Amino acid sequence: MNEQAVAVEAGDVSKRYGKVWALRECSFQLPANRIIALVGANGAGKSTLMSIISGILPATSGSLLVNGQAVVKGGGGSRVAILAQDKPLYRDFTVADMLRFGRSTNRVWDQRRALSWLERFDVPLDRRCGKLSGGQKAQVALAVALGSRPTVLLLDEPLANLDPVARTEVTAELLAETADSDMTVMLSTHIVAELSGVGDHLLLLDAGRPVLTGDVEQLLARHLRFTGPRADRPPVPGTILQAQHAARQSTFVVQLADAAVAPAIVAPGWTAQPVSLDELIVTHLKASHRARKDLEAAA
Amino acid sequence: MSALTHHPLAANRPDSRESNTGRAGGVAGMVWLTWRQHRWAVLGSLVLTAIFVGWMLYLSIDMTNLYHQCHDTQCPPFSAQHARLFAADGPILQAEILTLVVQYTPLLIGLFIGVPVLAREHEQRTLLLAWSQDVSPVRWLWTKLALLGLFVAILTAVLSAATDHLAHVYSNITGASLFGNRIFPVTGMLPLAGSVCWFAVGVALGAAIRRTLPAMFAIIAAFIGTILGIQWRYPTLIEPQFTYLRPDQPSPLAADRNGLIVNGLIEIRPDAASNLYDAPGHEVTYTDLVRMCPELKNPSGTMIPDCVTRNHLLTYVTYQPSSRIPEFHLIIASGYLALAAVALAAVWLIVRRTNLSAG
Numbered sequence: 001m002n003e004q005a006v007a008v009e010a011g012d013v014s015k016r017y018g019k020v021w022a023l024r025e026c027s028f029q030l031p032a033n034r035i036i037a038l039v040g041a042n043g044a045g046k047s048t049l050m051s052i053i054s055g056i057l058p059a060t061s062g063s064l065l066v067n068g069q070a071v072v073k074g075g076g077g078s079r080v081a082i083l084a085q086d087k088p089l090y091r092d093f094t095v096a097d098m099l100r101f102g103r104s105t106n107r108v109w110d111q112r113r114a115l116s117w118l119e120r121f122d123v124p125l126d127r128r129c130g131k132l133s134g135g136q137k138a139q140v141a142l143a144v145a146l147g148s149r150p151t152v153l154l155l156d157e158p159l160a161n162l163d164p165v166a167r168t169e170v171t172a173e174l175l176a177e178t179a180d181s182d183m184t185v186m187l188s189t190h191i192v193a194e195l196s197g198v199g200d201h202l203l204l205l206d207a208g209r210p211v212l213t214g215d216v217e218q219l220l221a222r223h224l225r226f227t228g229p230r231a232d233r234p235p236v237p238g239t240i241l242q243a244q245h246a247a248r249q250s251t252f253v254v255q256l257a258d259a260a261v262a263p264a265i266v267a268p269g270w271t272a273q274p275v276s277l278d279e280l281i282v283t284h285l286k287a288s289h290r291a292r293k294d295l296e297a298a299a
Numbered sequence: 300m301s302a303l304t305h306h307p308l309a310a311n312r313p314d315s316r317e318s319n320t321g322r323a324g325g326v327a328g329m330v331w332l333t334w335r336q337h338r339w340a341v342l343g344s345l346v347l348t349a350i351f352v353g354w355m356l357y358l359s360i361d362m363t364n365l366y367h368q369c370h371d372t373q374c375p376p377f378s379a380q381h382a383r384l385f386a387a388d389g390p391i392l393q394a395e396i397l398t399l400v401v402q403y404t405p406l407l408i409g410l411f412i413g414v415p416v417l418a419r420e421h422e423q424r425t426l427l428l429a430w431s432q433d434v435s436p437v438r439w440l441w442t443k444l445a446l447l448g449l450f451v452a453i454l455t456a457v458l459s460a461a462t463d464h465l466a467h468v469y470s471n472i473t474g475a476s477l478f479g480n481r482i483f484p485v486t487g488m489l490p491l492a493g494s495v496c497w498f499a500v501g502v503a504l505g506a507a508i509r510r511t512l513p514a515m516f517a518i519i520a521a522f523i524g525t526i527l528g529i530q531w532r533y534p535t536l537i538e539p540q541f542t543y544l545r546p547d548q549p550s551p552l553a554a555d556r557n558g559l560i561v562n563g564l565i566e567i568r569p570d571a572a573s574n575l576y577d578a579p580g581h582e583v584t585y586t587d588l589v590r591m592c593p594e595l596k597n598p599s600g601t602m603i604p605d606c607v608t609r610n611h612l613l614t615y616v617t618y619q620p621s622s623r624i625p626e627f628h629l630i631i632a633s634g635y636l637a638l639a640a641v642a643l644a645a646v647w648l649i650v651r652r653t654n655l656s657a658g
Contacts (some may be wrong), residue, residue, distance in 0.1 A: 057656055
């Protein structure tokens with residue numbers, strides 16, 4: 001990652017609403033020109049983090065750089081577009097008006113890109129946004145966001161209003177747009193199954209803190225499920241994320257220190273299996289919950 | 300996981316690198332956006348203003364013709380011109396209705412142009428959309444306010460000129476003072492200053508309350524309160540001139556019919572009398588008055604004026620001469636503009652402190 005350009009760099013970013021911390025000491029680096037999956041349960045701080053990155057919400061503390069430039073609320077730094085969960089559009093504007101809105105309010109505008117997106121999803125240009133279906137509204141909002149040719153595109157639950165077929169098509173198109181441009185896409189979701197084949201970089205949030213971040217393939221390579229005879233510890237060194245014991249059998253999900261070094265299982269009777277992305281996320285979230293409860297109990 | 304799997308659908312579309320990316324935005328873009336968002340309010344107010352201005356000009360011409368027919372004096376009662384002027388649906392009544400409408404024009408502007416600027420964006424959550432583009436929130440705000448404010452100013456400047464002309468014609472024909480509380484608020488620059496003020500206040504209330512309907516109720520309450528306050532307070536914005544008058548003397552405004560009597564009534568009630576003075580300027584109490592005129596214990600007919608005249612009593616009259624009308628207009632217009640400035644400062648602060656979230 002150090003060799004790659006960094007799209008977003010956060011240093012101890014925190015955000016407090018009254019007495020409630022939405023984000024606490026978030027530090028991470030996200031690579032440029034990738035699709036970053038921001039995952040977390042409801043209330044984990046995903047929308048808050050995206051809002052801060054986009055510059056519409058100031059952080060309570062910490063530093064945030066987008067493409068090396070400090071994020072300033074309402075400032076003209078790096079070009080970041082954000083698509084909110086509810087995909088707000090001007091209800092009395094036609095779809096064509098929305099594209100003109102994008103052209104009118106952005107320094108850079110790519111009409112063909114926006115039109116092309118709408119054509120692909122058969123969204124009529126002359127229809128008022130208030131009369132569009134939820135899925136069509138999402139497409140219009142995406143077209144406006146893409147048309148502004150941002151360097152970072154933040155999509156908060158972008159697939160929420162889409163049917164399964166549209167989800168597949170939209171994710172595929174987003175992947176293609178990212179591949180064809182120098183854009184970094186960050187999309188948030190709390191539905192782990194939505195991530196399949198979408199994100200190539202993961203940022204996992206739990207209770208406002210980053211739990212796990214990294215390249216998805218590298219993360220998957222560093223996590224293994226070991227099954228073998230009942231034991232207190234797995235057969236390889238690493239961080240135990242999950243341990244299950246039956247009468248004669250133990251199962252461990254282990255985060256290895258270094259994926260480049262293939263684990264050598266010397267203990268007889270043990271097998272190692274890769275974990276899926278879903279399992280990896282759920283396991284980390286559960287481990288994070290346990291750690292938090294332990295901390296609370298200790299306090 | 301295959302990170303960048305291309306879907307067949309994507310493979311068939313044109314390469315976006317060939318797209319027609321260009322520079323956009325700018326003032327022209329904001330002009331279009333402002334027009335597109337507020338076009339019905341803008342068109343509606345344009346049409347209504349054109350109708351009212353045309354109507355007022357027609358009435359002014361019609362009333363002036365009748366005034367000329369009466370040799371540039373008030374038409375005598377029972378004359379044909381008087382009957383036409385004061386008919387049930389005649390020009391005088393129409394002029395009174397129109398001046399009333401003009402008095403409430405600033406409220407309509409605040410309601411339908413000012414309040415929706417931010418309240419509707421909050422309600423529809425479109426501020427997030429607007430403020431996450433390249434145009435900064437502050438530039439978005441000031442450009443919209445400048446464009447809409449300029450429109451309001453031009454529109455109400457024309458309306459003010461037409462109303463002022465009509466008010467002068469009305470005053471000539473009816474003898475009503477231009478300083479009176481019916482005409483004074485719609486003359487000079489007041490409709491213009493008031494409209495700009497209530498436009499700004501409407502924007503501020505919309506920004507603070509974030510809901511269109513409650514903000515509308517708030518501006519209605521604030522407007523009515525301010526109008527009542529002005530009507531109560533304006534006669535004494537500058538210390539009135541004063542004089543002591545005998546009841547048989549003409550009013551100090553006899554030769555200045557557009558002036559305003561602030562206070563000058565003699566009040567005599569059972570066991571109380573006020574605003575009566577003897578020649579050296581000492582106030583005459585009810586006891587003094589009964590001593591001078593014992594018959595006042597059971598007053599009737601012309602006993603009171605007779606008593607006042609017989610004893611050479613004076614009354615204290617305070618008044619504003621018509622020459623002060625421009626000063627009064629300037630004071631109230633300055634108040635309106637100061638209120639507008641406060642409202643705009645509040646809007647700026649609110650916008651700077653408004654934190655939006657995508658969730």
